[in-house]
Structure formats: structure tokens, C-alpha cells
Amino acid sequence: MQHLFYPADNLAGLRLLTQRGITVDLVYIxxxxxxNNEFLVDTDRANTIxxxxxxxxxxxxxxxxxxxxxxxxxxxxxxxxSPTGSIxxxxxxxxxxxxxxxxxxxxGPRNFRNSITRIKSNPKNFDRYSYGNIKDTILFYSVSPSxxxxxxxxxxxSEDDLKRLYPRVDADGRRYTTTPLHAPGITRDGPTGQRxxxxxxxxGRHWRYPPxxxxxxxxxxxxxxxxxxxxxxxxxxxxxxxKMPQDVWEYKDPQRPLYPTEKNAxxxxxxxxxxxxxxDTVLDCYAGSGTTLxxxxxxxxxxxxxxxxxxxxxxxRTRMEDIGLAPKTEGDFTLFEIAPSDRQSxxxxxxxxxxxxxxxxxxxxxxxxxxxxxxxxx
Ligand SMILES: C[S@@+](CC[C@H](N)C(=O)[O-])C[C@H]1O[C@@H](n2cnc3c(N)ncnc32)[C@H](O)[C@@H]1O
Numbered sequence: 001m002q003h004l005f006y007p008a009d010n011l012a013g014l015r016l017l018t019q020r021g022i023t024v025d026l027v028y029i030x031x032x033x034x035x036n037n038e039f040l041v042d043t044d045r046a047n048t049i050x051x052x053x054x055x056x057x058x059x060x061x062x063x064x065x066x067x068x069x070x071x072x073x074x075x076x077x078x079x080x081x082s083p084t085g086s087i088x089x090x091x092x093x094x095x096x097x098x099x100x101x102x103x104x105x106x107x108g109p110r111n112f113r114n115s116i117t118r119i120k121s122n123p124k125n126f127d128r129y130s131y132g133n134i135k136d137t138i139l140f141y142s143v144s145p146s147x148x149x150x151x152x153x154x155x156x157x158s159e160d161d162l163k164r165l166y167p168r169v170d171a172d173g174r175r176y177t178t179t180p181l182h183a184p185g186i187t188r189d190g191p192t193g194q195r196x197x198x199x200x201x202x203x204g205r206h207w208r209y210p211p212x213x214x215x216x217x218x219x220x221x222x223x224x225x226x227x228x229x230x231x232x233x234x235x236x237x238x239x240x241x242x243k244m245p246q247d248v249w250e251y252k253d254p255q256r257p258l259y260p261t262e263k264n265a266x267x268x269x270x271x272x273x274x275x276x277x278x279x280d281t282v283l284d285c286y287a288g289s290g291t292t293l294x295x296x297x298x299x300x301x302x303x304x305x306x307x308x309x310x311x312x313x314x315x316x317r318t319r320m321e322d323i324g325l326a327p328k329t330e331g332d333f334t335l336f337e338i339a340p341s342d343r344q345s346x347x348x349x350x351x352x353x354x355x356x357x358x359x360x361x362x363x364x365x366x367x368x369x370x371x372x373x374x375x376x377x378x
Contacts, residue, residue: 003293003303003325003336007313007372010285010306011069014076016332017304023082024304025149025280028271028292030090030263031073032059034066039260041311056260056311057288067098074106077285084147086113086275089139090263096137107141113148114140118267119250138249138271149280153273154242166237178224178232183208199229208233245274259289259315268295276301290316297323297336310370317371327372334372 004022006013017024038060040053061069077087087107091099096115104112116138124132142148157165166175187193187206194200196211197218207214214231217223222234251267268291276282278300284292285306293316296303305316317327326339 001297001300001302001337003297004305005287005293005316005327005334005336005372006285006304006306006332007308007334007370008306008332009308011073011076013306013332014073014080014285017080018076022080022304023085023281024080024283025082025085026272026276026301027077027081027085027087027283027285028090028268029077029088029284029286030261030288031070031286032057032061032066033092033095034062035059035092035094036062041259054311057309066095067102070099071102071106073285074102077283078106078143080283081143083143084149085143086148087141088116088271088275089141090118090136091139092136093133096139100139103139103141107143110145111141111143112139113142114138114247116140117248119248119252121252149275149277151274151277152245153270154244156242157237157240161243162237166235166240175237176234177237178234181208181214181223181231181233182206197231199231245270257289258319259312262289263291265291265295268292269299272296272299272301287316288312290319294319294323297325303336313370313372329372 006016036059038058039056041056042053074089081087089099089103100112100115117135118138119134120136121134123134126132162175166177168176168178170176182201182205184204185206186204190206191210192201192207194211196207196214201207209217214223217233218231223231224234225231249267249270251264251270253264254262272282272292272295279302281302281304282292282296283304283306284290284296285304287293287305287307288309289312290305293303293305297320307313307316320327320336321339324339325336328335328337
């Protein structure tokens with residue numbers, strides 16, 4: 001599988017994808033949040049507040065200029081998305097309402113799926129007339145309101161959940177609960193409206209299953225008969241598929257990130273598993289440390305990454321090496337593919353496929369040269 005990386009301004013990169021007819025199935029982006037900060041990296045760690053260190057990226061475009069820039073990129077992203085595609089936009093509490101407005105404009109309000117609250121940190125002691133801020137937001141939209149790649153990732157029940165939701169224990173020690181065998185609605189002529197084993201469904205309701213299925217359940221010992229002769233279905237805790245995912249997620253970011261604002265890898269893994277299939281293409285055009293790209297590759301998806309910061313390129317190159325992917329420059333892009341073992345040792349700024357390249361700045365972020373030497377035509 002060949003992955004793509006564009007080491008410069010994503011607007012140009014997205015337009016190149018359109019020109020080449022490349023489409024993507026899932027987008028996760030975590031753009032700058034208009035914080036008016038410069039994000040720095042020290043020798044061994046990344047942070048936001050240090051006065052020293054190398055520049056990772058600047059987040060100093062503010063107000064309407066910020067929103068205009070983001071709008072253009074959202075429009076360009078929308079153009080390359082497949083008809084069953086989804087997009088997740090990570091944003092903070094100061095910008096979320098502005099960005100949701102933009103998303104409604106670009107994707108349409110009926111394609112709004114969720115505003116996911118992400119618990120990002122531990123509770124803070126904060127007493128400047130407001131509550132501690134421990135959350136940010138992920139806006140989830142789709143291209144179509146009905147044709148959407150959707151593989152919800154259930155989570156296992158906790159011990160407390162098991163006790164609360166499955167309060168009974170049978171003679172074999174198995175936890176279970178019971179649920180009604182009837183549902184609202186009347187079926188006058190059909191078999192689910194008739195007596196079964198001498199019992200009628202309650203007024204205004206019908207049996208959930210036809211009589212043959214009810215009999216099968218009873219024969220399998222999966223019906224509990226109350227003292228008054230009311231049948232209910234037995235559901236065992238050990239057969240539950242787990243909890244359906246909800247719109248509040250707790251995924252704290254790494255304590256010692258490789259790159260400022262690096263996001264939690266398990267959170268990205270969840271997004272990718274839920275909203276794409278193996279072999280699909282995942283785009284992150286604000287790639288930063290490449291968390292999305294690494295998780296996509298690990299999960300058998302093809303990635304397309306973009307970032308204009310040389311520090312991001314450095315971190316991404318190292319993370320790709322760690323998962324056995326080697327870079328190769330091809331036109332404006334860097335390709336990543338499985339490294340043949342005999343080439344592994346040659347990875348780096350001066351690897352043989354790039355003998356003549358002079359590192360050159362690619363954007364306002366490019367104070368330190370990028371290890372990717374693509375010829376940027378944009
Ligand atoms: C918040 S960080 C992304 C962090 C990433 N999610 C991670 O887990 O490491 C935002 C990134 O967007 C990049 N960026 C900002 N504007 C860009 C642009 N116009 N084109 C390409 N990259 C851009 C910055 O260089 C920065 O690396």
C-alpha cells in the first residue's frame with residue numbers, strides 16, 4: 001500500500017488531489033485553534049508555554065482571516081470526499097460554534113452527525129470566575145445523510161454496569177436480565193397479534209416474534225415465566241456485545257508528546273475503526289506528529305497526510321520508520337511504503353533517492369528545514 005504525504009500548505013495539496021482524481025473515505029483534522037500561540041519543541045519534549053525551543057508551528061492567524069482560511073480548506077476537503085465519507089473536525093471551546101457554522105455551510109446541516117465532547121484533561125483548579133475547562137469538541141459530519149460507513153465500536157461493560165444492567169443470577173451463576181417479549185402496535189390478523197401458549201399480548205401491543213420463534217426461545221430456556229404467567233426474554237450478561245458508543249469520550253492526550261497538541265492515538269483509532277473499512281483512504285491535512293497517519297497505516301488503511309511545518313515532517317519521518325514505512329519523493333508528494341529491509345539503514349535527510357535536494361522553507365512555519373525535499377509547485 002502506498003501512502004501519500006504533502007509537505008506544504010494543505011490548500012495546494014488538496015487541489016492536487018482533486019486534479020489527480022484522488023478521493024478519500026475518512027477525514028480527521030485537528031487544525032490550529034486560533035490561540036495566538038507559537039508552539040515550541042525542546043530537545044526532548046513539546047510544549048506550548050516554554051519561551052525557548054524550536055518552533056513547531058505558529059497558531060497566530062485569528063478572527064475572520066482564520067475562518068476564511070479554514071472555510072477554503074473545508075471546501076477543498078469536501079471535493080475529495082467519497083459519497084459514503086465522513087469528516088471529524090477537532091476544535092476547542094472558543095472556536096467550536098464558528099467552525100460548526102462553517103461545517104453546516106460546507107456539508108449541510110442534515111449531514112451533521114454529532115458534536116462529540118472530548119474529555120481532554122484531569123480536573124483543574126481554576127477560579128477565575130469560570131469552571132475548569134477539561135473538554136474540547138469533535139464535530140462529526142458525513143457527505144450523505146444515509147449512505148455512511150459506520151462500524152460503531154462497542155465498549156465492554158464495567159463491573160458496576162454489569163451489576164446494574166444484569167441484576168439477576170441464575171442457578172449456574174450467570175448474570176442476566178429480562179426484557180418484554182412484546183412491542184407497541186397492534187397486529188390484528190398476523191400471528192404476532194394472537195394468543196401464544198394461552199397468553200395474549202397486552203392491549204395495544206403485539207409479540208416481538210412469531211409463535212415458532214417464541215417456542216424456540218422457550219425450548220432453549222431463554223424465556224422467564226413470572227409467577228403470574230407473564231413471559232419475558234432472558235438476556236445474559238456474557239452474551240452482550242458491550243455498550244454502544246455515546247457522544248462523550250474520555251481520551252487524554254499524551255503527557256510527554258513528541259509534538260505540541262499531539263492527540264490521543266486510541267481516540268483516533270476509534271474514529272478510524274468506526275468510520276472506515278480496511279483498504280479505505282484516510283486524510284489528515286493538519287497532520288502534526290502524524291498520529292492519524294500512524295493509526296491509519298496500522299489499521300490497514302491508506303493514509304494521505306499534509307502539513308507545512310518542518311518539525312512535523314521530522315516527527316512523522318521518525319514515526320513512520322518506527323512502523324516500517326520508508327519515504328520516497330515523487331513529484332510534490334512524499335510516498336511512504338513498506339521499507340525493504342536492505343534500505344532501512346539509508347532513511348533520513350540524505351537518503352540516496354534525494355541526493356541533490358537542498359532543504360528549503362515551505363511556509364511561514366519553515367524556520368527549520370524540512371527533511372522532506374519534495375518540489376513544491378504551489
Ligand atoms: C494542532 S496541530 C495537529 C496535531 C496532530 N493532530 C497530532 O496528533 O499531532 C496542527 C497542525 O496543522 C499544521 N498546519 C497549520 N496550517 C496548515 C496549512 N495551511 N497547511 C498544512 N499544515 C498546516 C501545523 O503545522 C500543525 O502541525
